[in-house]
Structures are given as structure tokens and as C-alpha cells.
Amino acid sequence: MPKLSKRLALVLSCLALGACAHSPVSDPSDPLEPVNRVMFSFNEKLDHYVAKPAAQGYNAALPEEFRTGLHNFFTNLTYPTVIVNDALQGKLKQSGLDTTRFLMNTVIGLGGFLDPATMVGLERNDEDFGQTLGVWGVGQGWYLMLPLLGPSTNRDLVGRVGSAVTNPLTYTTSEISIPTEGVSIVDTRAQLLGSEGILDQQLDRYIFVRSAYLQHRQSLVYDGNPPREKLDFGDDDDTAPTPPSK
Amino acid sequence: MIKKCLMFLCAALLAVQAQANAPKPPDQVIQDATSNLQNLLREHHDEYKANNALFQKVVNDAVVPHFDLPQIAQLVLGRNWRNATPDQRTRFQNAFKNMLINAYASALLEYYDSVTVEWKPLRMPANATDVTVNSLLKRPGKQPVAIGFAMSLVDNDWKIYDITILDVSLVTSYRDQFGAEIKKNGLENTIQGIESGKLGVKPEVKTGGG
Numbered sequence: 001m002p003k004l005s006k007r008l009a010l011v012l013s014c015l016a017l018g019a020c021a022h023s024p025v026s027d028p029s030d031p032l033e034p035v036n037r038v039m040f041s042f043n044e045k046l047d048h049y050v051a052k053p054a055a056q057g058y059n060a061a062l063p064e065e066f067r068t069g070l071h072n073f074f075t076n077l078t079y080p081t082v083i084v085n086d087a088l089q090g091k092l093k094q095s096g097l098d099t100t101r102f103l104m105n106t107v108i109g110l111g112g113f114l115d116p117a118t119m120v121g122l123e124r125n126d127e128d129f130g131q132t133l134g135v136w137g138v139g140q141g142w143y144l145m146l147p148l149l150g151p152s153t154n155r156d157l158v159g160r161v162g163s164a165v166t167n168p169l170t171y172t173t174s175e176i177s178i179p180t181e182g183v184s185i186v187d188t189r190a191q192l193l194g195s196e197g198i199l200d201q202q203l204d205r206y207i208f209v210r211s212a213y214l215q216h217r218q219s220l221v222y223d224g225n226p227p228r229e230k231l232d233f234g235d236d237d238d239t240a241p242t243p244p245s246k
Numbered sequence: 247m248i249k250k251c252l253m254f255l256c257a258a259l260l261a262v263q264a265q266a267n268a269p270k271p272p273d274q275v276i277q278d279a280t281s282n283l284q285n286l287l288r289e290h291h292d293e294y295k296a297n298n299a300l301f302q303k304v305v306n307d308a309v310v311p312h313f314d315l316p317q318i319a320q321l322v323l324g325r326n327w328r329n330a331t332p333d334q335r336t337r338f339q340n341a342f343k344n345m346l347i348n349a350y351a352s353a354l355l356e357y358y359d360s361v362t363v364e365w366k367p368l369r370m371p372a373n374a375t376d377v378t379v380n381s382l383l384k385r386p387g388k389q390p391v392a393i394g395f396a397m398s399l400v401d402n403d404w405k406i407y408d409i410t411i412l413d414v415s416l417v418t419s420y421r422d423q424f425g426a427e428i429k430k431n432g433l434e435n436t437i438q439g440i441e442s443g444k445l446g447v448k449p450e451v452k453t454g455g456g
Contacts, residue, residue: 191389194388198411201349201350202419202423203420203423203424203427203445203446204423204426204427207419207422207423207426208419208422208423210422211414211418211419211422211423212414212419215413215414215415215418215419216412216413216414219413224413226413
């Protein structure tokens with residue numbers, strides 16, 4: 001319990017930090033760029049020597065059906081985060097459907113390895129605390145490149161803490177949570193194998209990743225329909241669009 | 247029954263007549279352009295592979311006319327557009343176009359036959375001048391990729407002004423990258439950099455010797 005209240009204090013202080021930093025997607029606030037770039041090249045090296053080979057080995061060692069099962073399992077494991085954030089964003093019906101989805105996959109789908117919910121038309125949703133803060137009108141704040149964890153923003157960093165609260169692994173012993181997280185990371189990386197080519201097509205990989213990450217998060221906040229950016233040809237400063245009310 | 251069919255036929259013909267002056271619908275424009283290019287590639291693949299200049303010309307003729315280049319150049323330059331001279335605007339537009347053709351043409355030669363595109367039904371309000379045509383690019387053994395073509399009506403033709411891949415816009419991500427480059431080295435140096443190929447992207451697939 002004291003662990004939780006400590007977390008809450010961290011959440012609140014970070015919230016304050018995130019809330020004062022509004023900036024439009026088109027011109028992100030990146031005051032830490034020099035540090036971020038160092039982190040970025042560290043992460044790229046780490047990926048090249050550790051994460052990518054691990055993902056390739058994982059793909060080679062396990063049959064596809066089993067990998068799909070594991071991927072489903074990890075998705076289902078963190079699904080309470082989606083349910084809670086549906087509700088926090090006022091999407092009560094979606095929260096109910098996602099609860100059904102979670103229960104169905106956990107019970108009938110053998111702990112989440114199978115995905116019967118999708119077969120009966122309960123589609124998977126993607127919600128987290130970072131998105132909820134965005135819906136509530138909290139600005140994204142600074143762009144951050146976290147060591148090991150990759151791109152983030154003040155807002156999404158706060159969101160990570162929130163998501164840890166709703167992650168069942170937080171409440172297990174480290175003997176269970178660390179290996180599980182480890183496999184989960186390898187699974188995430190394996191999903192991205194073969195997409196690296198796009199990075200080579202860029203003038204500046206760091207800026208491309210920043211741009212793509214911020215666009216992707218913005219799109220998630222608006223559930224796939226972000227407002228068309230106001231065109232800015234240098235006449236005036238555009239401001240971040242206000243999130244939808246529902 | 248036959249009478250009913252005839253009436254329906256007449257009505258359909260009339261409708262076609264009425265639409266003769268209407269632009270070709272945006273989704274049709276893209277689908278036709280895509281299948282046209284795929285057919286060309288199927289027929290002349292080896293020729294194109296051997297003759298890069300010829301293939302660049304084919305892409306220029308078959309693909310480029312469906313893009314609204316002036317609009318794209320303006321969107322990519324963003325706030326730098328206003329300070330650019332008319333000459334710089336045109337040069338940027340051409341250099342950027344060539345950069346993209348260089349980057350993607352080789353991938354086109356490599357993957358044209360292994361990908362299939364599933365087109366999503368287009369929901370377009372009457373009198374719309376701006377739509378997004380959504381599609382799903384499928385490659386064997388890989389997750390399908392959602393691709394959106396943002397199009398607007400230019401002189402009674404639907405033209406593409408942005409492509410969105412998994413909700414990341416090409417225009418926006420290039421604007422951010424060029425924006426940083428221009429901030430660092432100035433507009434003129436940036437344009438010269440793209441023109442000379444010093445500033446650019448590696449082709450996704452390395453073309454072999456010939």
C-alpha cells in the first residue's frame with residue numbers, strides 16, 4: 001500500500017510538470033534534444049546488438065502459432081488498462097465490451113493465449129493513461145527519448161506510471177514479473193522485424209522517429225481520427241487542437 | 247420483368263450521361279493508376295530493371311500526374327514556404343519528387359508482384375473536395391499495413407497530396423525533417439543538398455549492377 005501512495009505522489013507531481021507544457025504536434029517541444037539524441041543512438045546500438053538478435057532468435061526458435069499465442073497472452077494481460085481508460089474517457093459502453101472481451105479471452109481463451117473475442121466481433125481497442133490525459137486536455141509536454149524504453153513525452157511518461165498500476169505484473173513477485181516482461185519486450189520487438197527499412201529512407205532518423213511517435217500518439221488520442229492539421233505557412237502560431245469532448 | 251429491366255437500364259444510362267462531366271471518383275483514380283502500374287511492371291519488368299532511366303520515365307508518366315506536386319511542396323516546406331522565392335519553390339518541388347522516386351522506385355520493382363491491396367469502401371459526401379481513400383497493403387507473412395491517400399480536387403481531377411502509413415503522414419514527417427535541416431543550414435543549402443543527392447535517402451532495395 002505505501003508503494004501505491006508513493007506512486008500516486010509521483011503521478012501528481014509529473015502531472016503538474018506535463019500540464020504546463022503545451023505544444024502543437026507540428027512543432028514539438030524538444031528542449032532535451034541533445035540528450036535525447038544520445039539516448040537515441042544508445043537505444044539503436046542496444047537494438048542492433050541485443051533486442052533485434054533476440055527477436056530474430058525468438059522468431060526462429062518458436063513456431064508461429066505459439067508466438068501468436070504469446071502475443072495474445074501479453075495483450076490480454078495488460079487489457080485491464082484498456083478497460084479502466086475506456087471508463088476514464090467516458091466510453092462506458094466500450095468499457096463494458098472490453099470487460100467482456102477480457103473475461104472471454106481469459107476464461108475461454110485459456111488465460112489469453114487464444115482470442116475468441118475477436119472471432120465473435122469484440123475488436124481489440126488501444127487505450128492507456130497517456131491517451132486519457134490527452135483526452136482530458138493535458139498537453140503532451142516535452143518529447144523524451146527514454147533509455148531502453150524508447151520515445152515518450154511528459155504526458156506518456158505519467159501514463160506509464162498509471163499503466164503500471166493497472167498491470168497485474170506489478171502485483172506479482174519479481175521472479176514472475178521480470179521474465180514475463182522480458183519475453184513481452186522480445187515479442188514487441190519481433191512484431192517490428194522487417195519494418196526497419198523505413199528508417200533508412202529518412203533524412204534524419206531521430207526526427208523521423210519523433211515525428212512518427214507524436215503523430216501516432218495524437219491519432220490514438222483521437223481514436224484514429226485526429227483533426228487535420230491547420231496549415232501553417234508562417235503567418236501565425238498555431239495552437240494544439242482541443243481534444244474531442246466525447 | 248423485361249420492361250422493368252429496360253427502364254432500369256435507361257435510368258442508368260441517363261445517370262452516366264449526367265456524370266460525363268463529373269471527375270473520375272478519387273478511389274477509381276488510385277485503383278486504376280495502381281493496376282495500370284502493376285500491369286506495366288508485369289509486362290516490362292526485365293526491361294525496367296535493366297534500364298533505370300526508362301523506369302524513372304515510366305514512373306514519371308504513370309504515377310506523378312496523380313500527385314498534386316505544388317500542394318505537396320507547399321505542405322512539406324510549411325512555414326518556410328512563405329520565404330521561398332518562386333524559383334526555390336519550383337526547384338524544391340522537382341528535387342523532392344526526384345528524391346522520392348529514387349527512394350521508392352527500386353522497391354516498386356522488387357515488391358510489385360508480392361503485394362496485394364485491399365481497397366476500403368469510400369464514404370464521400372456529395373460535393374466533397376477533400377477525401378481520404380483507405381487501403382490495406384498485404385504482404386505474405388507480414389502484418390497488413392493501413393495506407394491512406396489524402397486527395398483533393400484540382401481542376402476537376404482528384405490528386406493525391408499526402409500518404410498516411412499507419413497513421414503517420416509522409417508530408418508531416420518530411421516537413422519535420424526538412425524543417426530541422428532548413429533551420430540548421432538554410433533553405434538554399436537544403437535545396438542544393440537534395441538536388442545534388444547529398445541530402446537524400448538510400449533506395450530501400452539496392453539495385454543490382456545493370
